[in-house]
Every structure is written in structure tokens, then in C-alpha cells.
Amino acid sequence: MDNLKKAILTSLWFMFLTFPLMVVRVNTIEKIVQWRFMNMVYVGVGAFVLSYVWRYLLAKRQIGESRDETGGGRRSFGARLLSEPRLYVPGLAALGLAALAFPLAGSMYQVNIMITALIYVVLALGLNIVVGLSGLLVLGYAAFYAVGAYTYALLNHHFGLGFWTVLPIGAGMGALFGILLGTPVLRLRGDYLAIVTLGFGEIIRLVLENWSDFSMGPSGISGIDRPSLFGMQLSVNGSTIYMYYIMIGLMLLTIFFTNRLKNSRIGRAWIALREDEIACQAMGIDKTRTKLTAFALGAAWAGLMGVVFAGKTVFVNPASFTFLESAMILAMVVLGGMGSIVGVVLGALVLILLPEFLRDFALYRMLIFGAAMVLVMVLRPQGLISGERKVYRFQAGEGSHE
Amino acid sequence: MDYFLELFFGGLTRGSIYALIAVGYTMVYGIIELINFAHGEIYMIGAFTALVVAGVLTALGLPALAILAVALAAAIVWSAAYGFTVEKIAYKPLRTAPRLSPLISAIGMSIFLQNYVMLAQTSDFLPFPKLLPEIGFLKPYRAVIGTSEIFIILATALSCAGLTLFIKFTRMGKAMRATAQNRKMALLVGVNVDRVISLTFIIGSSLAAVGGVLIASHIGQINFMIGFLAGIKAFTAAVLGGIGSIPGAMLGGLVLGWTESFATGYVSSDYEDVFAFLLLVLILIFRPSGILGKAPTQKV
Numbered sequence: 145m146d147n148l149k150k151a152i153l154t155s156l157w158f159m160f161l162t163f164p165l166m167v168v169r170v171n172t173i174e175k176i177v178q179w180r181f182m183n184m185v186y187v188g189v190g191a192f193v194l195s196y197v198w199r200y201l202l203a204k205r206q207i208g209e210s211r212d213e214t215g216g217g218r219r220s221f222g223a224r225l226l227s228e229p230r231l232y233v234p235g236l237a238a239l240g241l242a243a244l245a246f247p248l249a250g251s252m253y254q255v256n257i258m259i260t261a262l263i264y265v266v267l268a269l270g271l272n273i274v275v276g277l278s279g280l281l282v283l284g285y286a287a288f289y290a291v292g293a294y295t296y297a298l299l300n301h302h303f304g305l306g307f308w309t310v311l312p313i314g315a316g317m318g319a320l321f322g323i324l325l326g327t328p329v330l331r332l333r334g335d336y337l338a339i340v341t342l343g344f345g346e347i348i349r350l351v352l353e354n355w356s357d358f359s360m361g362p363s364g365i366s367g368i369d370r371p372s373l374f375g376m377q378l379s380v381n382g383s384t385i386y387m388y389y390i391m392i393g394l395m396l397l398t399i400f401f402t403n404r405l406k407n408s409r410i411g412r413a414w415i416a417l418r419e420d421e422i423a424c425q426a427m428g429i430d431k432t433r434t435k436l437t438a439f440a441l442g443a444a445w446a447g448l449m450g451v452v453f454a455g456k457t458v459f460v461n462p463a464s465f466t467f468l469e470s471a472m473i474l475a476m477v478v479l480g481g482m483g484s485i486v487g488v489v490l491g492a493l494v495l496i497l498l499p500e501f502l503r504d505f506a507l508y509r510m511l512i513f514g515a516a517m518v519l520v521m522v523l524r525p526q527g528l529i530s531g532e533r534k535v536y537r538f539q540a541g542e543g544s545h546e
Numbered sequence: 547m548d549y550f551l552e553l554f555f556g557g558l559t560r561g562s563i564y565a566l567i568a569v570g571y572t573m574v575y576g577i578i579e580l581i582n583f584a585h586g587e588i589y590m591i592g593a594f595t596a597l598v599v600a601g602v603l604t605a606l607g608l609p610a611l612a613i614l615a616v617a618l619a620a621a622i623v624w625s626a627a628y629g630f631t632v633e634k635i636a637y638k639p640l641r642t643a644p645r646l647s648p649l650i651s652a653i654g655m656s657i658f659l660q661n662y663v664m665l666a667q668t669s670d671f672l673p674f675p676k677l678l679p680e681i682g683f684l685k686p687y688r689a690v691i692g693t694s695e696i697f698i699i700l701a702t703a704l705s706c707a708g709l710t711l712f713i714k715f716t717r718m719g720k721a722m723r724a725t726a727q728n729r730k731m732a733l734l735v736g737v738n739v740d741r742v743i744s745l746t747f748i749i750g751s752s753l754a755a756v757g758g759v760l761i762a763s764h765i766g767q768i769n770f771m772i773g774f775l776a777g778i779k780a781f782t783a784a785v786l787g788g789i790g791s792i793p794g795a796m797l798g799g800l801v802l803g804w805t806e807s808f809a810t811g812y813v814s815s816d817y818e819d820v821f822a823f824l825l826l827v828l829i830l831i832f833r834p835s836g837i838l839g840k841a842p843t844q845k846v
Contacts, residue, residue, distance in 0.1 A: 177601060508665070513657060517657065521647045525644060
């Protein structure tokens with residue numbers, strides 16, 4: 145009875161809330177007012193049902209939390225899958241085969257979407273170094289992505305340099321900008337750092353937009369060369385497939401690299417820095433240098449992907465590097481689970497592919513997307529897969545050496 | 547001199563709006579340490595509500611002043627309601643979550659609200675009626691300062707003064723200050739923290755609505771995206787002034803408004819937004835706690 149009352153109240157509240165915007169539509173010039181009362185009914189019924197679902201989900205989350213606290217909960221299926229080679233090796237092999245065969249089976253459109261998704265996977269993995277491992281909140285990641293893309297676009301446009309030559313240059317430029325921007329701001333605390341990076345991101349985009357002599361302004365640079373295969377220029381379809389395999393390769397490289405980094409000396413320093421800065425300094429870790437390495441490495445990845453992006457779309461303009469882009473990449477990292485590589489890959493794939501699956505609801509796509517972001521955060525604040533730390537255990541009673 | 551004055555008042559107007567929005571950011575940050583990314587959207591919703599209400603009332607043929615009053619009141623009420631609801635849905639369940647989670651939730655909320663307004667209303671720019679009346683004797687000075695600018699500056703000054711008095715002298719204001727200082731301790735001495743947080747969102751949203759209606763009427767058109775840039779700028783203003791400090795947010799708004807106005811007037815109009823962000827970056831590098839903010843002491 146109590147639930148029913150709550151649901152009715154929620155429903156009434158949302159009807160009140162959405163009344164002016166959902167029901168009325170005015171045309172101030174011709175002074176016409178249009179009333180759409182049917183919408184009110186939809187909102188009322190929708191809010192009534194959702195109120196039940198919402199409370200059910202929240203209650204479920206609470207049970208999950210208390211079980212985690214007592215420690216008696218069994219490990220989730222996902223965690224078990226990831227920890228037992230018997231389970232994940234065949235799965236991984238199947239996934240790898242499917243990924244390799246994909247361009248033969250899918251249409252060009254689908255391959256293109258997959259390339260985009262893979263670019264974001266790598267970007268998210270790069271940002272994961274900065275945000276997930278080192279705990280430095282960066283809201284202007286797209287700026288480094290832009291640096292890479294424009295490096296290739298400009299070098300190709302003016303000097304005709306090829307994709308493979310610029311790829312390392314792009315990464316280097318990303319890292320350089322990371323260091324340049326990082327040096328003065330890294331002593332700032334969490335949220336301030338976030339805002340400064342947001343500011344830098346916007347500055348770079350606005351400069352690209354307005355400094356027409358340098359970057360050709362808002363109209364961007366077109367006619368960039370696609371990557372060549374041993375000096376051969378491929379057809380459009382051929383180069384798309386080629387690009388797909390390049391991206392698979394780069395993604396594997398990134399996963400390998402970040403995975404090794406995570407448990408390396410510097411990786412452990414990052415994690416320690418994230419957990420407690422002061423304790424970290426007391427242990428003799430050079431705070432500034434460690435942070436700067438993270439910043440530069442993360443930016444290098446963005447630069448690298450920028451080059452790939454420019455090579456894929458053969459056109460760059462500043463509109464591709466807005467704050468929303470940075471927010472999206474950050475959302476992938478947080479949604480997937482900060483610090484967890486599998487989680488971040490999953491988060492990126494979900495965020496890029498979900499809107500594609502929602503294409504049937506084209507209009508409602510971003511609406512659902514925003515709501516899904518809120519929902520996942522509320523129900524699983526730690527992300528889809530929470531990052532697991534390597535734990536060193538002493539085996540009791542086992543004597544000296546293993 | 548006229549040009550200087552024009553820029554001065556232009557900056558003051560702009561800065562007033564930033565200040566009105568920035569107060570919402572700074573209050574929320576002061577209490578729950580969250581960058582409320584959906585705040586810009588609340589401002590946009592305020593402007594849209596006023597547009598709808600004004601449209602209906604104009605069709606009914608009410609006098610201009612009555613339309614202004616009712617539209618403004620409606621914008622405040624609905625914006626406050628939205629702010630309250632957003633907090634309950636997207637932030638309250640995340641009180642104890644890792645720090646980045648509410649931020650992502652806020653970004654999601656912001657995307658949701660933008661698209662909600664786009665679908666419920668339209669994606670085009672809508673003309674916004676001139677709600678603010680023209681004062682006759684000011685006509686000769688129009689090049690320097692318009693009537694709507696005077697209204698905006700006055701309304702901002704009044705709102706800010708009201709808010710300051712509220713925070714300083716009422717019981718609820720005291721509770722808010724206590725919560726901002728130390729949430730756990732406030733809880734222990736019997737402050738209803740949940741209610742304080744709700745109230746913070748309501749006040750912040752109301753002020754944003756006032757800003758939204760005034761600027762929409764001043765500029766004359768709105769669209770569902772206006773909240774984004776205004777939100778980021780206002781946040782810049784809040785950081786500029788020292789986040790968490792209410793007078794700081796007001797001052798930060800004005801400084802930002804003037805910087806933009808003079809820089810575009812005397813240097814280059816292409817780089818309007820660059821100046822704002824440049825100012826932010828410089829302030830944060832040389833005075834990280836903002837103009838009026840206190841440097842945080844770190845406890846071990």
C-alpha cells in the first residue's frame with residue numbers, strides 16, 4: 145500500500161514537472177499555443193511504472209552492497225570468468241577469430257563503425273592510465289586527440305608525409321603537449337586539475353577554430369591520405385579493411401602495454417599516488433615526475449589515435465574535438481570500471497555500439513544514452529567491472545620459499 | 547569613453563548572469579563537493595519554461611508586466627523542481643560512491659535533459675519575447691546601456707543580496723554553512739543534511755532560472771544547447787572566485803564578464819571564449835584557490 149502511494153505521488157510529481165515543456169508548445173511570432181495533453185498521460189503512466197522499477201533496483205543494489213560487506217557473497221560470474229584460464233582462454237580465442245573474420249562477414253558500414261569503436265577503446269585505455277590508474281581527473285582529453293589529428297592533417301597537407309611516418313610523430317606531439325600542459329598544472333588538486341584541463345581542451349579547440357592561417361578554421365582540412373600498404377595506395381574499401389586490422393593491432397598493443405604498465409614499478413607508483421599522495425611522498429616517490437609520466441603517456445595515446453582518426457576520415461575539423469568528446473571518453477573509463485582493462489574495453493564498446501543499436505529510435509538515442517549513464521552509475525558506481533588489484537598473499541605455514 | 551562604458555556595462559550584464567549561475571555551482575560544490583554538470587541545463591529549462599508561460603499568457607492578452615512576473619515565477623518554480631528532482635535521482639544514491647561516479651552521472655543527466663527539451667520542444671532556435679519593458683528616459687543612452695541590461699544588473703544585485711542575508715541570518719542558512727564546513731559534524735549536531743542539500747539545489751536552480759529568463763529576454767532567442775556553454779563559463783566564474791565561496795562566485799562572474807567584454811572589445815572578437823578559459827587557467831596556476839577562496843589545508 146505504501147509502495148502504491150509512493151508510485152502515485154511520483155507519477156503526479158513528474159506530471160507536474162514535465163507539464164510546461166511536454167504539454168505546451170508555443171509559437172511566439174504567430175501567437176499560437178498548442179496543447180498536447182496526451183503526453184501528460186504517457187508521463188503519468190511511465191513515471192508510475194518506473195517508480196516501481198527504480199525502487200526495486202535500488203533495493204537490489206542495497207542487498208548486493210550488504211553482501212559485499214559481510215564478505216560472504218560469492219564472486220560474480222564475470223569475475224570468475226576473468227580469473228580462470230580454463231574459462232577465458234577458449235572464449236578469448238573465439239573472440240579473436242571473430243574479430244579477424246569480421247571484415248569478411250560484415251558490411252563496409254559495420255566495419256567502419258567497428259573501427260570507430262576500436263579507436264575509442266584505445267582512447268579510453270589511454271585515458272585509463274591517467275584517470276583510472278593515477279587518479280588524475282582530466283576533462284580535456286579530446287585536446288590531445290586533436291593534436292594528433294592535426295599533426296597528421298597538417299604534415300600531410302603541407303609536406304605530404306605518410307601515415308606511418310606521422311604515427312610516431314603524432315604520439316610524440318601528444319606527449320609533448322601533455323608535458324607542456326601538465327607541468328604547470330599538476331600541482332593542483334583533483335577537481336581543479338579537472339577544470340584546468342577542461343579549459344585547456346577548449347582553448348586548443350577554439351584556437352584551431354579561429355586561427356585560420358594555421359588550421360584552416362572551422363572548415364577543417366580535407367583530402368588527407370589514407371594509410372598506404374608498403375607504398376601502395378588501396379581502394380576505399382580495401383583501405384577500410386586495412387584500417388580495421390591496423391586498429392586491431394594497435395588495440396592489442398595498447399592492451400599489452402597498459403597491462404604490463406599496471407604492474408610495473410611506475411604503475412604501482414601511480415596506483416599508490418591515487419590512493420594517498422602524502423603517504424606516497426613519504427615513501428620517496430617523486431610525485432611530480434610520476435604524475436607527469438602518466439599525463440604524457442595518456443596524451444601520447446590520444447595523439448596516436450588522432451593520427452589514426454585523421455587517416456580514417458580523411459578530414460578533420462575542430463568540431464570533432466568538443467568537450468562532449470572528452471566527456472564521452474571519460475564516461476567509457478568510469479562506466480567500464482576505472483583501472484580495469486577489460487572493463488574499460490567493455491565500456492568503450494558499449495558506449496559506441498549502443499547508440500548504433502538504438503538507431504531505430506534515432507530521435508531518442510541520446511535521451512536513452514544519457515539516462516543509461518545515470519542508471520549505470522547509480523546502480524553500479526564502481527563501473528561494470530571493478531578494477532581488481534594484484535594481491536600478494538603469504539601462504540601460512542609454508543616456510544620460506546615456494 | 548562611450549565605447550569603454552558600453553563595454554563596461556556589457557561586461558557587467560554578462561558577468562551578472564554568470565554570477566547568478568555560478569552561485570548554484572559553488573553552493574553545491576561547497577556542500578557535496580560535486581561539479582553539478584546538469585546545472586547549465588537547469589538554467590536552460592528555466593528559460594524554456596518562461597518562454598512557454600509567456601507564450602500562453604501573451605495569447606490570453608495579459609499586460610506585459612504581469613507576463614514578466616508570472617513567467618519569471620514559473621521559471622523559478624519549475625527550475626527549482628527540476629534541480630530538486632535531479633539531485634534525488636542522480637546524486638543522492640551516490641553519496642558514498644567513488645568521487646567520479648556522481649560526476650559521470652551528472653554528465654549523463656545533462657545529456658538527458660538537453661535531449662528531453664529538444665524532443666519535447668524543438669531543436670531550432672526559438673525567438674524569445676521581450677519581457678523586460680523599455681524605460682523611456684533612458685533612450686538617449688541606449689548605445690551605452692539598455693533597459694534590459696539595467697534590469698539584469700539590478701535583479702542580480704537583489705538576488706545576491708537576498709541570498710547573502712539568507713545565508714548569514716536565518717537558521718537554515720546557518721545549517722547550510724555548518725554542512726559546508728563539515729557534513730559529518732553537522733549531522734551529529736542534528737542538522738537535517740538531506741534537507742540542506744535539497745535546499746541548496748533549490749536555491750541554486752532558482753537563481754539560475756532568474757539568470758536564464760533575463761538573458762533570454764535580453765538576447766531574444768533560445769535553444770536547447772544554451773545551457774552548455776553558459777554552464778561551463780559559470781563554472782569557470784565559480785572557480786575563479788574560489789569555489790565554495792558565495793561572494794567569490796559573484797565576484798568571479800563579474801571578473802569573467804568584464805574580461806570577456808574588454809578582451810573582445812579591444813583585442814579580438816574571434817577569441818572571446820579563449821580569453822575566458824585563459825583567465826581560468828592563469829588564475830588556477832597562480833592562485834589555485836581562486837580570488838576569495840581559502841587555500842585548503844591538507845590533513846594527514
